[in-house]
Amino acid sequence: MTDYTFVGSEIPRPDAPDKAAGKALFISDLVKPGMLYGRIKYSEYAHARIKHIDTSKAERLPGVRAVITGYNTPEIRIGFMKDNFALKKDKVRQFRDEVAAVAATDPEIAKEAVDLIRVEYEELSGVFTPEDALKEGAPLIHEVDPRGKPRKDNVIQLPWNWSEGDVEKAKDASAFIVEDNYETQLIQQTCMGTAGCIAEFDLQSNLIIHSKTQIPYLAQNDFNQALVAMGLKGKSTRVIVPYLGGSFGTGLDTHGYEYITILLAYRTGRPVKILLNRVEEFSYLSPRQPSKTHIIQGCDKEGKLTFREVNMLLDNGAYVSWGATTPTVMLMPISTLYQVPNFKYHAKIVYTNNTYCQAMRGYGNPQATWAIENNMDQLAEKAGIDPLDFRIINRNEANTESFGFKITSCGLEECIRSVGDRLEWKKKRGKQKAKARGVGMASLFHTGGGCRIYRSDGTGIIMKLDDFGNVSVSTGGIEMGQGFNSALSIATAEALGVTPDKVSVVFGDTATCPWDVGTHASRGAYTSCNAAILAADKARKKIFDLAATHFMPRVKSILKERQKKDPNFEMPDFDFESPRDPSEFDLKGNSVFLREEPENPFLRISLGELLRAVHFRNQGTMIVTEAFYDPNNTMLDPKTGKGNLSATYTWGAQGAEVEVDLETGELKILNFVSANDVGRPINKQTIMGQFYGASVIGFGYALSEEIKLDKGRNMNPNFLDYKIFSARDLNFPLNIELIETNDPEGPFGAKGVGEPGLVPTAPAIGNAIYDAIGVRIKSLPITPEKILAALKEKDKK
Amino acid sequence: MKRVIKFILNGNTVSAEVESHKMLLEVLRDTFELTGTKEGCGQGECGACTVLIDGVSINSCLYPVFEVEGKSVTTIEGLVGEGGKLHPIQEAFVARGGIQCGFCSPGMILSAKALLDENRAPSDEDIKRGISGNLCRCTGYVQIMDSIRDAASRLSGQD
Numbered sequence: 001m002t003d004y005t006f007v008g009s010e011i012p013r014p015d016a017p018d019k020a021a022g023k024a025l026f027i028s029d030l031v032k033p034g035m036l037y038g039r040i041k042y043s044e045y046a047h048a049r050i051k052h053i054d055t056s057k058a059e060r061l062p063g064v065r066a067v068i069t070g071y072n073t074p075e076i077r078i079g080f081m082k083d084n085f086a087l088k089k090d091k092v093r094q095f096r097d098e099v100a101a102v103a104a105t106d107p108e109i110a111k112e113a114v115d116l117i118r119v120e121y122e123e124l125s126g127v128f129t130p131e132d133a134l135k136e137g138a139p140l141i142h143e144v145d146p147r148g149k150p151r152k153d154n155v156i157q158l159p160w161n162w163s164e165g166d167v168e169k170a171k172d173a174s175a176f177i178v179e180d181n182y183e184t185q186l187i188q189q190t191c192m193g194t195a196g197c198i199a200e201f202d203l204q205s206n207l208i209i210h211s212k213t214q215i216p217y218l219a220q221n222d223f224n225q226a227l228v229a230m231g232l233k234g235k236s237t238r239v240i241v242p243y244l245g246g247s248f249g250t251g252l253d254t255h256g257y258e259y260i261t262i263l264l265a266y267r268t269g270r271p272v273k274i275l276l277n278r279v280e281e282f283s284y285l286s287p288r289q290p291s292k293t294h295i296i297q298g299c300d301k302e303g304k305l306t307f308r309e310v311n312m313l314l315d316n317g318a319y320v321s322w323g324a325t326t327p328t329v330m331l332m333p334i335s336t337l338y339q340v341p342n343f344k345y346h347a348k349i350v351y352t353n354n355t356y357c358q359a360m361r362g363y364g365n366p367q368a369t370w371a372i373e374n375n376m377d378q379l380a381e382k383a384g385i386d387p388l389d390f391r392i393i394n395r396n397e398a399n400t401e402s403f404g405f406k407i408t409s410c411g412l413e414e415c416i417r418s419v420g421d422r423l424e425w426k427k428k429r430g431k432q433k434a435k436a437r438g439v440g441m442a443s444l445f446h447t448g449g450g451c452r453i454y455r456s457d458g459t460g461i462i463m464k465l466d467d468f469g470n471v472s473v474s475t476g477g478i479e480m481g482q483g484f485n486s487a488l489s490i491a492t493a494e495a496l497g498v499t500p501d502k503v504s505v506v507f508g509d510t511a512t513c514p515w516d517v518g519t520h521a522s523r524g525a526y527t528s529c530n531a532a533i534l535a536a537d538k539a540r541k542k543i544f545d546l547a548a549t550h551f552m553p554r555v556k557s558i559l560k561e562r563q564k565k566d567p568n569f570e571m572p573d574f575d576f577e578s579p580r581d582p583s584e585f586d587l588k589g590n591s592v593f594l595r596e597e598p599e600n601p602f603l604r605i606s607l608g609e610l611l612r613a614v615h616f617r618n619q620g621t622m623i624v625t626e627a628f629y630d631p632n633n634t635m636l637d638p639k640t641g642k643g644n645l646s647a648t649y650t651w652g653a654q655g656a657e658v659e660v661d662l663e664t665g666e667l668k669i670l671n672f673v674s675a676n677d678v679g680r681p682i683n684k685q686t687i688m689g690q691f692y693g694a695s696v697i698g699f700g701y702a703l704s705e706e707i708k709l710d711k712g713r714n715m716n717p718n719f720l721d722y723k724i725f726s727a728r729d730l731n732f733p734l735n736i737e738l739i740e741t742n743d744p745e746g747p748f749g750a751k752g753v754g755e756p757g758l759v760p761t762a763p764a765i766g767n768a769i770y771d772a773i774g775v776r777i778k779s780l781p782i783t784p785e786k787i788l789a790a791l792k793e794k795d796k797k
Numbered sequence: 798m799k800r801v802i803k804f805i806l807n808g809n810t811v812s813a814e815v816e817s818h819k820m821l822l823e824v825l826r827d828t829f830e831l832t833g834t835k836e837g838c839g840q841g842e843c844g845a846c847t848v849l850i851d852g853v854s855i856n857s858c859l860y861p862v863f864e865v866e867g868k869s870v871t872t873i874e875g876l877v878g879e880g881g882k883l884h885p886i887q888e889a890f891v892a893r894g895g896i897q898c899g900f901c902s903p904g905m906i907l908s909a910k911a912l913l914d915e916n917r918a919p920s921d922e923d924i925k926r927g928i929s930g931n932l933c934r935c936t937g938y939v940q941i942m943d944s945i946r947d948a949a950s951r952l953s954g955q956d
Contacts, residue, residue: 013896015899016890016899017891018899019902020873020888020896021876021883021887022872022873022902026835028832189934190934191900191934192898192901192932192935193837194837244898245835245898278838278843483897685940686894688940689894689897689936692936692938694937696937720842724934725938727938727942728925728926730938731925
């Protein structure tokens with residue numbers, strides 16, 4: 001592999017000092033002169049008709065500047081199926097439905113005003129499980145579709161059906177078959193910084209919105225459509241993104257509160273801010289979708305998978321967001337984590353009166369992998385094959401194509417073996433039952449080279465060099481906390497030939513930064529670093545073209561200066577006059593020099609010196625380049641369902657050693673290891689941070705986190721009752737290994753790795769529990785109560 | 798009801814007229830414009846609003862501002878020295894990858910300070926206990942632990 005100067009090292013991230021000093025600004029910190037504070041009145045029912053909204057008392061409260069409802073504002077539709085509305089009229093379909101909002105001079109007045117709004121409802125019977133939603137005669141959540149056509153049922157019309165080969169024939173030919181049902185729960189992203197935005201209009205009625213989003217340009221498009229709905233056709237939106245305070249998928253859609261803030265700002269002519277508090281964030285933002293999966297799969301006598309059939313029932317909640325498209329990612333592990341010649345996958349996604357679901361880190365993959373990887377262990381057992389060996393037998397490999405996914409590099413086998421070695425698999429698997437201890441593992445497959453779910457998967461970069469050799473890189477990508485800025489500054493430095501401290505990354509402003517489809521699908525660093533390489537190549541070419549005529553004259557004047565100061569200095573005998581060829585130059589470590597004489601101190605000038613020489617002269621010039629990188633991937637073909645979604649893919653495996661207390665059902669993790677095909681790390685420190693952080697979210701998913709809904713109402717909207725891991729919960733070693741496969745498509749060989757670290761965590765633990773005590777927990781989270789109940793059930797048999 | 802309170806804020810004596818129901822967090826952020834102290838939950842469960850009062854870490858979102866009278870409050874801004882020189886604990890968090898989104902960082906760093914002021918050589922268990930009231934969703938705590946161990950050795954070097 002090529003040796004790089006900065007790529008692969010451990011470099012503190014550029015935004016860390018400001019964040020450590022408390023100087024980094026989040027949406028909660030931003031204030032505008034004359035700003036009003038908005039607040040939303042949410043529904044008091046899961047399903048009801050709105051009979052009347054009385055806002056008169058709220059309007060009369062001193063300090064209130066506007067009270068809006070769906071009845072006194074233009075209708076703004078939200079979501080890619082346009083079945084949601086910024087403010088609800090006629091009907092509410094979930095507890096988080098927005099029925100009114102106020103803007104006031106002070107947050108406390110806004111709260112008081114919201115409490116003064118009276119809404120009369122006629123309660124309707126609700127539907128709170130997907131099974132109930134499918135029953136004959138179930139109440140319809142949406143009586144009509146977005147085009148006004150009457151709906152017959154609660155099924156969302158999305159084409160989530162894929163298949164390859166002949167599953168029925170393969171069933172007959174299989175030596176071993178297993179089937180089971182698996183469930184996952186509703187969980188919340190719980191960003192530490194809660195969501196919010198500030199909207200304002202300029203005097204030409206153009207919108208400026210500061211918002212906590214991962215998709216500034218798609219949001220801009222959404223907000224422009226809202227402006228059209230508001231009668232402001234032709235007006236534009238500028239989206240500005242502050243530091244996010246975490247996002248984890250929450251910023252992948254635009255939200256009701258953003259449109260409401262826009263409506264309030266337009267109504268009042270003042271900047272308006274809505275900031276969700278923690279209870280609102282828990283109750284009124286979209287969580288990760290729960291899932292119910294039936295899986296059946298088989299293998300031959302040698303343990304080769306013959307078929308797999310997966311049917312899922314997904315509770316979408318009341319409205320469709322991008323979260324409803326997660327089956328496109330669930331498809332990936334179902335079809336391609338292992339080689340499975342025949343498969344069928346169907347996902348039915350239905351409306352209920354529960355909170356509507358959205359993207360969360362992993363985008364469906366954790367739900368699918370939970371079912372697949374548990375069931376792989378079941379099939380291995382039935383076939384009498386060690387589950388590690390079973391995974392190796394069926395692993396996917398580089399330079400193959402699987403259901404349209406082109407695998408350019410694949411570290412899966414190495415990852416599985418690394419996890420096995422570090423868990424001492426051969427010594428421990430199945431051999432510690434007396435101590436109620438066991439080891440288990442699970443694998444993963446995810447996008448690592450963008451993900452073409454829109455027509456463009458592209459990202460732009462503008463690279464601007466100043467008079468001092470500093471480089472500012474404007475990007476459409478977003479720093480959410482993941483270390484995107486760090487990867488981009490290192491890649492720029494490496495590609496251009498400067499040191500990373502010379503590079504500053506500018507992000508989060510649609511007016512000044514180039515377009516990007518969104519920082520999602522683990523694509524941020526991958527796409528932006530590839531774009532930076534293209535822009536840096538252009539900048540180098542320009543620099544060397546200019547050096548051809550300006551380098552030697554500049555060297556001459558520097559040497560003459562020196563001679564002036566030091567009369568004993570002898571001028572070296574160079575040809576200062578003839579132009580050089582651009583190919584004679586190189587740029588490294590912030591200096592431009594002649595390739596043939598890299599050690600000659602006289603034939604080397606700083607990049608800044610050259611840039612000043614070409615700038616401050618008649619007909620001077622400066623260096624600005626741009627590049628737009630759109631990965632070599634394809635959308636899923638609507639006919640075949642196949643497509644190479646990502647230009648490259650990530651692989652990994654995780655494993656756990658656990659011990660169960662047979663009296664209490666309590667689980668102790670003794671050791672947790674993972675191995676991850678990252679292509680090549682750009683910044684080892686931040687990439688490790690991605691895997692540590694993702695694993696711990698994975699532990700919460702596996703063991704402790706669950707939003708409890710009671711007929712659609714969130715019963716635990718706080719950190720006391722919704723348990724994310726604290727430092728004390730991490731009472732076991734967490735050992736992460738990076739496997740380098742140097743991907744040919746990746747920037748310096750790198751793959752995108754924001755999400756994969758949490759994908760197989762839960763089944764790795766579940767499989768270890770089975771090894772320890774012989775019971776399989778089939779629904780998440782794995783609680784002591786479920787373990788005890790399963791043990792009791794086992795004793796009965 | 799409004800009252801004038803007087804206390805020491807990051808080494809300087811300050812006073813402010815504040816409303817009786819306000820919590821210290823609001824006064825720090827709104828009156829003194831020290832926005833480094835964050836509100837993560839407003840319920841004393843996440844630790845993003847951690848500040849030090851007479852050296853002890855507390856959740857400022859639940860701390861009635863009247864009770865701060867005559868006491869000494871340290872916020873994250875108070876750790877930064879002249880010319881923007883970071884405190885050794887802040888430097889350690891920067892150097893060791895203890896910071897991702899940065900929202901929990903001020904509170905986390907102040908909890909680390911309270912711990913290290915008491916105990917210059919904390920065990921891993923001590924560190925976990927010291928930051929158990931500070932939730933972080935990004936880092937998984939591993940590099941935060943590294944940062945605090947590194948901070949301990951930086952501070953011991955200074956002693």
